[in-house]
Amino acid sequence: MEYKVLVVGCNDIKKLGENLGDQFSLLAVATAQETFHLPDLEEYKLAIVLDKEADGTGAQAQVRALKHHPVISPLPVVVLATEERDLDSRLGFYDAGCDDHIQFGNGAELQVRLMKAIFNRIANEQLKQQLDKANEMAFIAMSDTSDLGVNIQFLLDINQCENLDQAGMRLFQALKSYSISSSLQIRSRFGEKNMEANGMAKDLESTLLRECSEMGRYVDFGKRSIMNYGRVSLLVRNMPVDDSNKYGAIKDNVFSLLQGLDARVGALDNVESLKLESQLVVKLTSRMTHIMEGIDKGYHDVMVRIADAVEDIADGIEQEIQFLGMDEQQEQVIQKVLEKGILETNRVFNEGLKMDKSLTGYLTEVGRVFASDKVKTEELMALVEKIPANG
Known part of the structure; x- marks a missing residue:
């Protein structure tokens, strides 16, 4: 198989081609900018930058230019140096974005390292495709997960929580699937804890939760509802009052979450x-x-x-x-x-x-x-x- 390779800053592409062998098809350009206008850029598998200057700054600039191009940037970039570079210089090339820095010499070694760079890119592309597919499948699975599944997972996870903070945050994670904004109050034997998913609890809401904790399972006012179960009270700020089905589902399903949390609070109290x-x-x-x-x-x-x-x-x-x-x-x-x-x-x-x-x-x-x-x-x-x- 022949791999198409861009060569930046090459004056003698024939000599370089002889060292690399027939498996590479080389295209020479003077600067990185010249590559930007080439057709079929996505067909290239590798870019080589020649490092000929004494300080190497010119080659580093070429590497940076290639890595900033949206099509070329995914390509592995290998720098070929005519002389050995010190550590600071090689670190500069690495910082510029190159994948390998090779001193021009042994042709066989050069071929192996160029092929390794190409294979690494192919493996990374395959891994990315697999990851994207896995993420897509996971998203579909999550989208299809019922409220019952969310609640069952919560009831399994809540038993692993070692303190009230962990238990409260686990409840907020479960509530994300219901797209509700809420405030939580836990009344354990050892004190009262008021929590928000993000930020500090509001004093007014904490007072309301405390005063309404003995007023039945549900206390509704406007778009807000307070749900009480034992040692736990939850204030929901954005109940879907215009959607009776969703409104009822949230009340029923969230209430079962509060039952599970209350049981864990009792266990932690014990x-x-x-x-x-x-x-x-x-x-x-x-x-x-x-x-x-x-x-x-x-x-x-x-x-x-x-x-x-x-x-x-x-x-x-x-x-x-x-x-x-x-x-x-x-x-x-x-x-x-x-x-x-x-x-x-x-x-x-x-x-x-x-x-x-x-x-x-x-x-x-x-x-x-x-x-x-x-x-x-x-x-x-x-x-x-x-x-x-x-x-």
Whole structure:
């Protein structure tokens, strides 16, 4: 097969043709501008620019001119240099748009590299054609996709969203197929999020969504509709009120999207609650360990003090027993010593009982909170806050 090649700046096309062989059909022109008026430009497969000047700027200008022509620009442009160029010069040619820079020399190598440039262009054209065809088929498939298909894909994708921002933006992506402009409000257990597909949420719309969230599934006013489902509300600004079929389809289909989003919001809330409960358990375990250490030490001190009190009683009796004639006065002395020991023992025990009062109270509150089937987020947060950070 013979490939038609443009050669720019060639004085001896015969010598160049001998080096390239019979597979190339060469057409010589003095400048790139001369090629612009040639017939059948689309038949050429390659352009060669000769680099003969000392600084190479002239050849670079020729490359740029070829690459700016609408018909010639897709052609691979190869620069043939009569002498070796430094890196900066070759970078200049690359910046100008050339596909290869070859030092004129070995004819076989020159042929191989020129054929490689041509084959690369053919492969790129085939790839572009395949890509264009694939894009066309994809566009047709998307055009034929029903609203049901869009909703099913949304319900599949929404379960992969890891936070409210991702979930909200996934809803806006699905809503593109309905050609509606909207504002979204998500009311999770941990706060309210207002979103727009592009830009920041508007305060007025956010207020309207909040105030209308308990007014039923649909709140219609003019060309606008608010759709509510659980923790999610959507304000549609451009409802097709003049097209009853499209109007009804949007309400029905978009409402199913809100149901899916609401379910994901609930799941994300549960995940956050579990994280909070995990924090509570960790801090509670640390706190209980600290308290139990204090209880152990406290009861140890109690036992020592009880022993001391009993020992004092024994010492008192021993000191008095040698004088016991069991008269009234001696009996009163013994009685006082015993009473003192008993009172001291009771006091020490009472102090010991007070030591676990804080633990008992806190555990009681924890039991009350977790006794409910649905643990309230604010109560969990309050429990976490009551635990000192230092354990």
